[in-house]
Amino acid sequence: MAWSAAKIAEVDERRTALIKLRRKRVPYDDPRILALGYSNEDVARKDFYRAVTARRKATEAEVADYRAEQSQIISDLLDTYLPLALGSDEAGPDHKAGEMVLKLLERDARLNGWEAALKAELSGPGGGAVPIRAATISELHELIRTAGEPDQDEDLDTDTEDGDENDDGHSA
Template sequence: MAASKEQQAEADERRTALLRIRRERPKLPFHHPDILALGYTSDGAARKDFYRALESRRKKLAIEVTAYREEQNEILDALLETHLPSAIEGDIKASEHVLKILERQAKLNGWEEALKAELSGPGGGPVPIRGETLAELRNLIRTAGDPDEEDDDLPGDLEDDGDADDDGDNA
C-alpha cells in the first residue's frame, strides 16, 4: 500500500533529521538513542532508511544536474547560432568564440572522457609488466597496437632477434 502524503512527509522529515545527525556525527551507530528517538524501531530500520535517503538525494541531484546541463546546452547552442556564421565566413574573433563554446559544451557533457582510451591487460585489469626486456615490451606494444606504428617490425622484436631463447639479447 502506498504511503499517504502525510506519511511521506513524516518519512522525509525523519530521513532529513537522520541525515543531519549522521553528517554531524558520522561514527554514531544506528542503534544510538538519538537515532532511535526519531521513530525507528531498530538499528536495521534506521540503517535501511538512511540508505534510502541517500539514494533519494542522489536521484534528485542527478535530475538537477541533468536540468542544469540542458539549460546550459540551450544557452551554448544559442551562442553558437549567433557566432558560427561569422566564424565560417572567416571572422577570427567569432572563430575563437565558437571554439570556446564547443570546448565548454564538450566539458559540460563529458564528451572528452569518451575520447580517452586505456590499454588493459587480461580480464580488463592492468597490463602486467615485470622486468621485461626491451624486445618483450616492444612485442607487447605491437600486440596492443601502437597508434604510431602500422604493423612495422621494430628493432629487437622477439620474432627477429636472431636467437631462440627470446631474451632479446641476440646471443
C-alpha cells in the same frame, strides 16, 4: 497509496536528522537514531539508504536540468557565431567568432562529458603504473614468438569451421 503532504514532510524531516547523525558516525543502534522513530537498526539502515538514493536522484535531475539549460544557451550562441566564424557572408570568416565557437564547443563537450569518454588509461599490475623498460630486438622477437605470429590471411574471427580450437588458435 499516495502519502499526504504532512507524511512526506515528516519522513523528509526524519531522514534529514538520520543523515546528520550518520555523518557524525553515530551507529544505527544508537538511542538517538532509534528516538527518531525507527523500530530497530535494520529499519534505520534501510531508510538511510532510501534517503541517500532519493537525494542522489534529485541531485541527478537538477544536474540534468542545468546541463539542458546550459546546452540550450550554447546552442543559441552557436547559432549566432558559427555563421560569422565560417564566413557565410561576403566579409569572410571572422576569426574572433571562430575563437568563440571553439570555446563554446569545448564548454559543451565538458558540460556533457564527451571528452571524458575519449580519455583512457592503461594500468599495470595492481592498478599501478605500467612497467616499461628497454627491450632488445631478440627479446621482442621472443615475445612475438611466444604470443604467436598473426596470420595475415585470416579474418579477425578465430573460430574454425567446426568451432573446436586449441589455445594456439588452430583446430584440434
